[in-house]
Amino acid sequence: MRPTLSYQLRRLRSRLHRMRIALAVRGWRGLLARVFGPGPTDATESGAAPALPAAMPPQPQAAATRRWLLVDVTTPRPDRDSGSLRSWNLMRLLRAQGHQVDFLPDDGADAGHYTAALRALGVTVHAGAGSLARWFGRHLADYDVLVVSRYHLAESLLPLARATAPGVRVVLDTVDLHHLREQREAELRAHPGLLRLARTTRQRELAMVAAADMAWVVSPVEAALLREAIPGACVALLPNILEPLASPRGYAGRSGLLFVGGARHPPNVDAVEWLVREIFPLVRARLPDCELHLAGDGLAALAVAREGAPGVVVHDHVPDLAPLLGRCRFGLAPLRYGAGVKGKVNMYMAHGLPVVATPSAAEGTFLEHGRDVLLAADAAGLADAVVEASRDPALWQRLAANGLANVHEHFSFDTARRAVDGILETLR
Structure with a gap:
């Protein structure tokens, strides 16, 4: 042939x-939307060229x-x-x-x-x-x-x-x-x-x-x-x-939670639905002023993102994530399935942001619970981890420093x- x-x-x-x-x-x-729907556009068309x-x-x-x-x-x-x-x-x-x-x-x-x-x-x-x-x-x-x-x-x-x-x-x-x-x-x-x-x-x-x-x-x-x-x-x-930051911002002046991930990847969609409907309400009940920031291409179109849950801020695609990474207190990775190494986890840590994640999200990252990351497999455990580290600046700082060191050692x-x-x- x-x-x-x-x-x-x-x-x-x-x-x-x-x-x-x-x-x-x-x-x-969903299949028809994937085949015939618009793909990512060049950000210069809207006047916001990505860095x-x-x-x-x-x-x-x-x-x-x-x-x-x-x-x-x-x-x-x-x-x-x-x-x-x-x-x-x-x-x-x-x-x-x-x-x-x-x-x-x-x-x-x-x-x-x-x-x-x-x-x-x-x-x-x-x-x-x-x-x-x-x-x-x-x-x-x-x-x-x-x-x-x-x-x-x-x-x-x-x-x-x-x-x-x-x-x-x-x-x-x-x-x-x-x-x-x-x-x-x-x-x-x-x-x-x-x-x-x-x-x-x-x-x-x-x-x-x-x-x-x-x-x-x-x-x-x-x-x-x-x-x-x-x-x-x-x-x-x-x-x-990745290129880890030389001097990321510390605990003081940070607030809120950050999830990064595009809606074209099914594990991210599943994670956002679980996060907004089950995990974040448990956090919000104990930290009533806490906000959850969702950043990722296509997230604004998800039904769960349009429901207007209290404290949830949907950014959709953000060409430069540095400001959000510099002001939020935790990076979240509540992925229930997937493969490979999750880039969001590496990115959070490279910006000095402690990570709360599922074991699935931390697979292949050389991370240890309590030393570099907080891990939990259910909604209550993930919410407890966020609240615990929010109230313990020393724990937050240890996680941030060790996460940054992890990126230097394994992902630089x-x-x-x-x-x-x-x-x-x-x-x-």
Whole structure:
């Protein structure tokens, strides 16, 4: 079968599987909104351009610079989701080390301000490239490393890469393990249909991990899972990448709770509903002046956000979260399911904000209850943790300091640089 035809058939099968999952999770109305509804817009259209991370100062030159091509569903929007921020910061790091970095959006779209800012980093963005099958045939052999984000893109692009440029090393960036997230949601909702689909996702995702030269994960939990499932697979840990503040604001002058997360990610929607309807009322009963700030793309459209619960302030998308992160007292992550490492948890801690979270939200973050984070699995426990630490400045300060130290140790640019050096050594 010709590579182009094989690519198109694989792409179609992948899209159909993803649509079946969306239908199981969201229903017909949610599926149609996801397929035909508007995606994130370029903030410059409203006159509020996001403050995007700029190029890094030159770093120590890599021992051997490489030509990298990164492919994702769309151009990263680092002010909107943690996966985009990780990808953006990875490209910043690679450029600072002297690597050639190109980015190819699968949707082919020019993302306006985001595309321009990415090019300002020195990244060559191939927006409007047309057919990826033809583009790969003409250009892929010019690169040393191809990084494909998410298994469902790899299903069509990895075989195409093998056929058109067999000398290129292919990396699957899992971002998070999709089948694990789907399985956990199915178990939470007792949804047999979604559980069957999650098993299919597992087969497809593991097949892509096995077929790639290397798979990246953000969580040590997922690294262990893949190594057990596929003993011969090459799996590397490439964590979320953040810049922790040098001197974040202390306890005094802070108030309120903050939840960050976009509504296009089902675990965030579930968390917001649980937070507003069950957890926050318990906090508010004991701290009557406390406010809950909800920040994330699409949150204002949720029914629970429109109900006008006392003390709940809905911001929807916020291009620059720094002011909220600097004035709120706690970052909340009441996620009941998910996978990977939760970027909101890392971001809170990087800004000196203590975190109250579920064990699911803290997975893979190296955090310990009572030392760096307060953990609870039910609404009452989460509310108790917020109230306890609100009334104990010494506990608040210990959590803030240890959380910041956690980011320095596990999620900083220095950590990512060491990970990239190890990855390059393995891919030689």
